[in-house]
Amino acid sequence: MSPRRTWPIAAGRVYVGVILFFLYAPIMVMALMSFNASEFYAFPLHFTLDWYRKLAGNAPIISSAWRSVWIAIVTTAIATTLGTAASLALFRYDFPGKRVLQVMLFPPIAIPWLIIGTAMLIFFFWVGIGRGTPAVILGHVALALPYVIVVVSARLQTFDIQLEEAARSLGASSWQVTRAVTLPWIASGVVAGALFAFAVSFDQFVVSYFLAQPGDATLPVVIYTAIRKGFTPEINAISTIIIVISMAVMLAASRHFKFGGER
Amino acid sequence: MAEVEVRNVTLRFGALKALDDVSLVFPDGQFFGLLGPSGSGKTTLLRAIAGFIFPDSGSVLIGGAPVEHVPVEKREIGMMFQSYALFPNMSVADNIAFGLTVRRVAGAEIRRRVGEVLDLVQLGGLGDRRPHQLSGGQRQRVALARAIVTRPRVLLLDEPLSALDKALRVDMQVELKRIQREIGITTLFVTHDQEEALTLSDRIGILRDGRLVQEGTPRDMYHHPGDRFTASFLGETNFIEGRAETDGLHLADGTLLPWPDGKRPAGETLTLAVRPEAIVLSSAEPDRSDDRAVLSGTLQQAVFSGATAICRVDVMGATLKVLVKNHELADLAAGQTVWLSWPAARSMVLREA
Secondary structure, three states: OOHHHHHHHHHHHHHHHHHHHHHHHHHHHHHHHOOEOOOOOOOOOOEOOHHHHHHHHOHHHHHHHHHHHHHHHHHHHHHHHHHHHHHHHHHHOOOOOHHHHHHOOOHHHHOOHHHHHHHHHHHHHHHOOOOOHHHHHHHHHHHHHHHHHHHHHHHHOOOOHHHHHHHHHOOOOHHHHHHHHHHHHHHHHHHHHHHHHHHHHHHOOHHHHHHOOHHHOOHHHHHHHHHHHOOOHHHHHHHHHHHHHHHHHHHHHHHHOOOOOOO | OOOEEEEEEEEEEOOEEEEEEEEEEEOOOOEEEEEOOOOOOHHHHHHHHHOOOOOOEEEEEEOOEEOOOOOHHHOOEEEEOOOOOOOOOOOHHHHHHHHHHOOOOOHHHHHHHHHHHHHHOOOOOOOOOOHHHOOHHHHHHHHHHHHHOOOOOEEEEEOOOOOOOHHHHHHHHHHHHHHHHHHOOEEEEEEOOHHHHHHHOOEEEEEEOOEEEEEEOHHHHHHOOOOHHHHHHOOOOEEEEEEEOOOEEEOOOOOEEEOOOOOOOOOOEEEEEEOHHHOEEEOOOOOOOOOEEEEEEEEEEEEEEOOEEEEEEEEOOEEEEEEEEHHHHOOOOOOOEEEEEEEHHHOEEEOOO
């Protein structure tokens, strides 16, 4: 290969390297500092598990973490079920206003969460739901739903409608068709949609901040409040735990499902 | 098994009349080919009989019972799709067993019937394979096995052979016909391939613009087409126009072509059709008689294609095609005057001018 042909490849490698560096370097620094004895990020690094021990005793953070997890699980269950059902309906049937409905799925993804959060707070007070965990879950489901529908619908685009017709011609009811033929095909899309829903809920700060009552804040809200009072490496510790768990979940999921891939 | 019938079926897609007052009987146990160009409504008719779509008016009867309001899953039909539509997440055996599983047939009975039908389509031993591990022809057999294992009252085939290459397609035609005969199931077959329809069908129906043009046995349809459309859609045809008189069709140059059955059909100007293989080509003028049509023309071109050759002959400005055996080409040269003759009985009188 001539030298003129190699420099774009080298440039490409540098580009990828820079991207990976800026993505992962801050995370690595945070993880390292969660094991550093110095509270003020001083080098050299003295290994300690003190911050993890302190974290274990920090009741507000631990309880808010568990609250975040179960709110995310509930949100994921509701949003994935509703979103998958909605995607199937949009895929199978033609009805008046279908196009409008499909287009209306996108603005909630684009509108800043700060604005949506404010709007929800005002609206929930107006209709009498007010603040609290039900309001938080309602808000999270509303935010996660469009992601699930978009991801599952994308997967459905690769589905051959003749498979459903074949199943029906063999005597299968609508539910039997869905369970035996359609769901297995879109399973990877449903799992990807569920991961999105979980991430939207678990990462959610703005809407949770507005809608949660002071006593039952979610983890991102508690972390934010803690940072405002004064940063402690305990935050690094809980963040590191979360990163390890989420990466493990994503890697496990990607081994079993070809996201966006096609056989 | 059952006879299938559609009565005065009309079906609209918006402003488009996909089916326009179609009435047709599909006799019990016969292989019926639905033929037509794309957009003729043949697939729509098949899907209306299957129960995927419902006619705006008219009725669909299976075994004498009206089913036009019965959804597809309750119609006890078997259907084969163009793409085969095998379930990719199931093995061959599970694909075939699907219709029995949803009917809650017992496990032992399912295994017995799946084994039976796998043998029928000559795929014994391939039950554990996945659809993507099979060849096109094997997938087609699985799709057929899946469609017939539930012992449906009628088998519907939507261009099932169009995805196969030519050689395989001919094999599968023979195979399909054998299996259909063996189980004696009423079969409806949609195709745009006229040769396939002629080969496979006991009866053929030709559709055009949502209307039934003609229906009959393949031979009848081939030898007695009602109009230009049917004549040209089924096989190659030559058309000859002229003035209708008592003794025959008078062409512009005064040539007389006698009527096939001796009687003068109604109408002023008429079209006669004659198949390329009915015409005898000779370099010498043939003997004339009352029951033979004779024309002369100039040989333009002879296209050799192995056993046979197609000769194009200019007759009064029109080109007629003549099919000859290859050895008959020997004493013919382009540009020479040739004679075309055929028995008057092989002339086909068409409805339209």
